[in-house]
Amino acid sequence: MAKLTKKQKEAQSKIDKNKLYSLEEASALVKEITNVKFDASIDLAVRLGVDPRKANQMVRGVVTLPHGTGKDVKVLALVTPDKEAEATEAGADFVGLDEYLEKIKGGWTDVDVIITMPSVMGKLGPLGRILGPRGLMPNPKTGTVTMDVAKAVSDVKAGKIDFKVDKTGIVHAAIGKASFSADKIAGNARELIDTLVKMKPSASKGVYMRSIYLSSTMSPSIQLDPKAVQ
Template sequence: MAEDQDRQEEIRARAQATKSVGAAIEAAAAATESEKKSKGKKWNRRFKPSKRTKAARRARGVRTETHPIPQAIKMVKGFKNVNFDESMELHVKLGVNPKKSDQQVRGTFVFPHGVGRSKRVICFAEGPAAEEAREAGAMEVGGEELAKKIQEGWFDFDVVIAHPAMMRVVGRLGKLLGPKKLMPNPKEGSVTPRVGQAVKEFSGGKAKYRVDDTGNLHVVFGKKSFDEQKLIENLEAFLQHLQSVKPTTAKGTFIQKGYICSTMSPAVAIDVGPYAS
């Protein structure tokens, strides 16, 4: 009989434990559901969008419809100004495969009316070439001592010009300058014996461009404060230039899509038809 009582006690204890576990599971499930609901309410909480957000939403529709360049520039200049002079940007999709070395699109271009900003140029040169670079306005000119300064962490410059004879020095800086896209390159005109001319051109706003890994190319073509006609001429001149550097191995439409915007504005699609092939 004592054995039966013990068995009954054990059964009752197990039942009580099972009941407690079930209650704990139900409580945890209820808490989880409550947390989900509270998070959902928080996530779905209404907020009042800013004026800039509202303007961007209204303008978003212009992205899909293409516009002639003069009209597109007028639209971008018509967007609300911010408290600084915004850059005007061009973004184009090119019909190239950037993974192929013979379809790399890169180079430099001097805009007819500049881009509204000067660049800090340094130059690796010695002797008469160094003097030529200084007279042209290079902020730093040198050889081994300039390389050492960069190796110690100095990067307060925008463009590096190098005389071909100095590439033995500049080559050692590849791991430092390469990731920052500052490494001089003959195709971009930054490795040249005519260092004085290069310094003047880059200081005055000569633009470097290069297609990225996705086949897109980005370049600044002026400031929002520029006269509309100057922006039109800058943009059209660059598109004509870009058309002229189409790789011979690229098939089909070269300039497929184009958008312009200012630093803080929505993008406006432009008609690139005249420059597409």
């Protein structure tokens, strides 16, 4: 077992492992125990009472974080020439089509989100093996395949993220940065939790919100009280 550093021990000592924290308490505490030299990412992990192997219990969607992600999201808009100006004005970092498809075939994936149009999806099919594992394949369900390219780009730049329950029933999402105020961290976390509550599948039985943990990059996790945040 790896030995804890002095800073890690100090962070651990500030967390009461027998306590379920409120969202406000956890948001303040996660800032206090974050001691890396960069602006750490703040992450939320929510274990849901669902069986992701069953289609009627899959939880997947999008949420716009009210205070943004704190990250400069790099957006590639794969669009036809008539949509290029629209995508550029909305703030897309890379705009084009065939030249970027060729770059992706060559292994280039230096973007965070790809937005495209329904008519272009056929060209992206063969690139699934490159884009799929990186979570970059556009999907109508997450609003990244649309004719309203400008809105899609603007939403992503403003803090729209997509989430999906993994095979163990957990939704992981980065909801901000350690430089955010505790109020902003709590506000973003609340927005995601509220969205998940509204998406409870009717086929899900028993306790839906099983556990919620808040953490930052390399920090210990803080357990929230699921009943207090619903």
